[in-house]
Amino acid sequence: MRPVKDKQFIHLTVNGETYDVPVKPKDTLLDILRDKLGLTGTKEGCDTGKCGACTVLVDGQAVRSCLTLAISVRGRIITTIEGLVEDKELHPLQQAFIEHGALQCGYCTPGMIMTARAFLDENPTPTEEEIKEAISGNICRCTGYSSIVEAIQAAAKQIANEAHS
Amino acid sequence: MRDFVYFEPKTISEAASLLARYKDEAKVIAGGTDLLVDMKHDRLQPKYLINIKAIPGLDYINFDSEGLRIGALATIRALEKSAELQQKYPIISQTAHHFGSIAIRNVATIGGNLCHAVPSADTAPGLIGLSASARIMGNDGDRVVPLDYFFTGSGKTVLKTGELLVEIQVPPMPANTRGVYLKYAIRSKSDLPVVGVAVVATMEPKQGLCRDIKIALGNVAPTPIRACFAEEVIRGQQVTPALIEKCAQAAADEAHPRPGSIRASPEYKKAMVKVFTRKALEEVLA
Numbered sequence: 001m002r003p004v005k006d007k008q009f010i011h012l013t014v015n016g017e018t019y020d021v022p023v024k025p026k027d028t029l030l031d032i033l034r035d036k037l038g039l040t041g042t043k044e045g046c047d048t049g050k051c052g053a054c055t056v057l058v059d060g061q062a063v064r065s066c067l068t069l070a071i072s073v074r075g076r077i078i079t080t081i082e083g084l085v086e087d088k089e090l091h092p093l094q095q096a097f098i099e100h101g102a103l104q105c106g107y108c109t110p111g112m113i114m115t116a117r118a119f120l121d122e123n124p125t126p127t128e129e130e131i132k133e134a135i136s137g138n139i140c141r142c143t144g145y146s147s148i149v150e151a152i153q154a155a156a157k158q159i160a161n162e163a164h165s
Numbered sequence: 166m167r168d169f170v171y172f173e174p175k176t177i178s179e180a181a182s183l184l185a186r187y188k189d190e191a192k193v194i195a196g197g198t199d200l201l202v203d204m205k206h207d208r209l210q211p212k213y214l215i216n217i218k219a220i221p222g223l224d225y226i227n228f229d230s231e232g233l234r235i236g237a238l239a240t241i242r243a244l245e246k247s248a249e250l251q252q253k254y255p256i257i258s259q260t261a262h263h264f265g266s267i268a269i270r271n272v273a274t275i276g277g278n279l280c281h282a283v284p285s286a287d288t289a290p291g292l293i294g295l296s297a298s299a300r301i302m303g304n305d306g307d308r309v310v311p312l313d314y315f316f317t318g319s320g321k322t323v324l325k326t327g328e329l330l331v332e333i334q335v336p337p338m339p340a341n342t343r344g345v346y347l348k349y350a351i352r353s354k355s356d357l358p359v360v361g362v363a364v365v366a367t368m369e370p371k372q373g374l375c376r377d378i379k380i381a382l383g384n385v386a387p388t389p390i391r392a393c394f395a396e397e398v399i400r401g402q403q404v405t406p407a408l409i410e411k412c413a414q415a416a417a418d419e420a421h422p423r424p425g426s427i428r429a430s431p432e433y434k435k436a437m438v439k440v441f442t443r444k445a446l447e448e449v450l451a
């Protein structure tokens with residue numbers, strides 16, 4: 001790859017769609033998702049990796065989109081909160097967050113759910129402790145953690161049931 | 166964040182050439198979890214950014230008769246998850262487990278942790294305890310530097326312009342050797358440490374004698390340091406509670422934290438070095 005100085009069009013695959021977007025080297029994935037692609041479900045919180053509000057998946061792994069240069073994830077598979085809906089049906093995690101009232105202001109919710117999504121893929125039957133550890137990098141300033149943990153537990157059960165039925 | 170020119174070299178020598186060409190105006194980026202934060206705060210404003218993450222084959226965790234080799238691009242998450250590492254060098258995988266959050270560990274690299282060279286870098290004390298070395302490559306060839314001598318100041322290493330850290334080499338653990346890294350952080354073990362203490366000790370199984378020991382401390386000096394006097398207290402000795410206490414005190418005496426740290430006063434850090442050295446000694450010498 002030649003040096004990239006200014007804006008350059010790159011391919012980004014987000015939620016199954018391929019976009020050709022102009023990016024500058026310094027644009028973060030968060031900037032591009034929100035400002036260029038209009039996917040504003042992903043939130044900007046601390047902008048330094050600590051709070052987790054901007055968490056998205058790159059090739060199935062949770063990453064901080066605020067600390068990811070968009071240009072460095074060309075051609076990778078990116079999933080945001082908007083991509084969890086399938087055939088207009090909410091993902092079990094989204095449904096469980098609603099049913100357990102696992103949100104107050106809702107700002108941390110997309111990051112929480114994306115973190116939980118990657119975590120459950122890896123560990124489908126987690127203990128409460130493991131869930132708490134997994135979301136320890138996602139900060140909820142409304143402090144509604146217990147219902148968040150309950151929602152993730154419920155979603156894990158739901159996903160397991162769906163797999164068996 | 167300021168604009169920069171972006172490169173994605175595919176080989177180490179290409180990356181080293183770019184570094185040699187642009188010198189102080191260039192920065193290497195691996196996971197970016199330190200560097201991008203510094204750039205967002207304008208603490209660093211590189212004109213050229215050289216992303217080494219796309220260099221293939223530099224993220225290995227390999228074991229052979231000479232021990233362990235870790236490629237500089239191995240992520241903290243990979244170190245945490247490697248079953249072989251958990252079994253052969255549990256101190257490394259445990260350190261990786263209590264490091265940031267999953268999303269940070271997924272991209273943060275061991276090379277970045279060491280090259281950023283902050284005194285609180287979590288992987289340093291354990292690796293120093295294990296007598297690890299850093300393999301460094303530049304256009305003039307490569308060299309191997311023991312980690313004891315890798316750090317030269319806060320944020321500073323022996324790396325010269327145009328050089329990259331490419332590999333961490335760890336010798337085999339001798340029989341009857343155990344190691345532990347204890348990180349004392351305020352809220353959870355995922356925070357940066359107030360102090361970190363690594364102890365790696367080899368015991369004479371029958372007599373309760375400590376044949377060899379290394380103690381390394383994090384965040385109590387401009388660089389991670391060895392607590393050599395503390396080691397001397399216990400090396401070659403019959404381990405007793407009194408000796409453990411003496412060793413822990415010696416480690417605290419060797420710590421020289423700077424005043425004005427945001428995480429704790431020097432007095433408190435020293436007191437915590439004593440507590441956590443004692444705990445670590447009790448764990449590995451038991």
Ligand SMILES: Cc1cc2nc3c(=O)[nH]c(=O)nc-3n(C[C@H](O)[C@H](O)[C@H](O)COP(=O)(O)OP(=O)(O)OC[C@H]3O[C@@H](n4cnc5c(N)ncnc54)[C@H](O)[C@@H]3O)c2cc1C
Binds near residue numbers: 275279281288
């Ligand atoms: C929210 C958060 C939590 C964190 N928690 C922890 C924690 O618990 N413990 C801890 O120790 N750290 C922690 N960190 C700091 C950081 O994640 C680690 O230091 C990480 O390992 C850095 O690796 P990186 O690949 O992201 O480095 P980068 O940011 O890409 O690079 C860091 C520095 O090293 C240089 N560099 C990188 N690789 C090389 C190489 N191979 N050769 C030469 N120079 C190189 C870069 O030029 C830069 O100066 C945290 C950071 C954040 C944002």
